[in-house]
Amino acid sequence: MQSMLREYKASIFQALAHPTRIAILEVLRDGEISARAIQERLGIEQANLSQHLAILRSREIVAHRKEGNQVFYALRNKVLIKVLDLMRQYFQAHLNEAVQMLTEIEAERGAR
Amino acid sequence: MQSMLREYKASIFQALAHPTRIAILEVLRDGEISARAIQERLGIEQANLSQHLAILRSREIVAHRKEGNQVFYALRNKVLIKVLDLMRQYFQAHLNEAVQMLTEIEAERGAR
DNA sequence: TTAGTATATTCGATTTCTCGAATATACGCA
DNA sequence: TGCGTATATTCGAGAAATCGAATATACTAA
Numbered sequence: 001m002q003s004m005l006r007e008y009k010a011s012i013f014q015a016l017a018h019p020t021r022i023a024i025l026e027v028l029r030d031g032e033i034s035a036r037a038i039q040e041r042l043g044i045e046q047a048n049l050s051q052h053l054a055i056l057r058s059r060e061i062v063a064h065r066k067e068g069n070q071v072f073y074a075l076r077n078k079v080l081i082k083v084l085d086l087m088r089q090y091f092q093a094h095l096n097e098a099v100q101m102l103t104e105i106e107a108e109r110g111a112r
Numbered sequence: 113m114q115s116m117l118r119e120y121k122a123s124i125f126q127a128l129a130h131p132t133r134i135a136i137l138e139v140l141r142d143g144e145i146s147a148r149a150i151q152e153r154l155g156i157e158q159a160n161l162s163q164h165l166a167i168l169r170s171r172e173i174v175a176h177r178k179e180g181n182q183v184f185y186a187l188r189n190k191v192l193i194k195v196l197d198l199m200r201q202y203f204q205a206h207l208n209e210a211v212q213m214l215t216e217i218e219a220e221r222g223a224r
Numbered sequence: 225t226t227a228g229t230a231t232a233t234t235c236g237a238t239t240t241c242t243c244g245a246a247t248a249t250a251c252g253c254a
Numbered sequence: 255t256g257c258g259t260a261t262a263t264t265c266g267a268g269a270a271a272t273c274g275a276a277t278a279t280a281c282t283a284a
Contacts, residue, residue, distance in 0.1 A: 012199065080202065
């Protein structure tokens with residue numbers, strides 16, 4: 001049971017572990033919105049957005065509702081917004097370290 | 113800048129996206145502890161633990177301190193504990209869905 | 225020095241993630 | 255019906271994550 005909880009948490013974190021999906025959640029925090037509108041706001045490929053949405057759906061992180069031609073997405077639980085806010089807090093606390101870390105990650109990626 | 117923040121958040125979430133690493137953080141919430149002690153509590157391979165700790169270190173999520181033979185690990189920021197607590201809240205809210213989801217994931221894994 | 229303990233790193237195989245391209249599905253409207 | 259728009263799915267290639275095995279490093283104590 002303990003380990004099941006951890007697997008669950010890990011699967012949610014895994015769903016959040018992509019910049020595009022974080023961007024999607026940030027858009028959704030303003031309320032329900034169509035997939036097309038998300039795509040325009042983020043400026044990404046349609047298929048790619050749909051793939052990311054599929055992941056968020058599979059984790060039950062977002063709800064979706066069809067209306068005619070389009071599909072509207074919404075956050076299922078505000079707790080995740082709180083989590084993102086905490087992360088922002090965390091980020092500010094670690095700003096300098098974070099910049100350095102990202103630079104290093106970049107450097108490694110470049111070196112490869 | 114906006115996108116850098118998202119990359120950073122994603123990299124932290126990615127670091128949290130593994131049951132073993134979540135277990136490590138849960139151990140660390142009680143305070144500083146040696147790697148050996150973590151290993152005993154979790155009952156995992158030494159090398160494996162060390163790899164997971166390396167990931168948490170690289171994200172600056174944990175601090176480490178050498179003392180003689182051993183290395184003690186500690187959480188750098190309590191905010192992450194808050195995040196884990198929120199996730200527990202989230203989990204309770206979604207308990208039934210989550211069980212079903214995990215069952216499906218299991219089923220898929222089995223089918224493959 | 226040698227042996228033993230604690231920890232980290234490297235390696236290679238396997239699995240999982242991610243992307244764009246192509247295609248499929250579903251709906252609305254002429 | 256046929257066309258256009260919105261969305262989802264499938265596929266294949268490349269990148270990244272994961273594990274255990276083997277090995278390296280660093281410290282302690284005899």
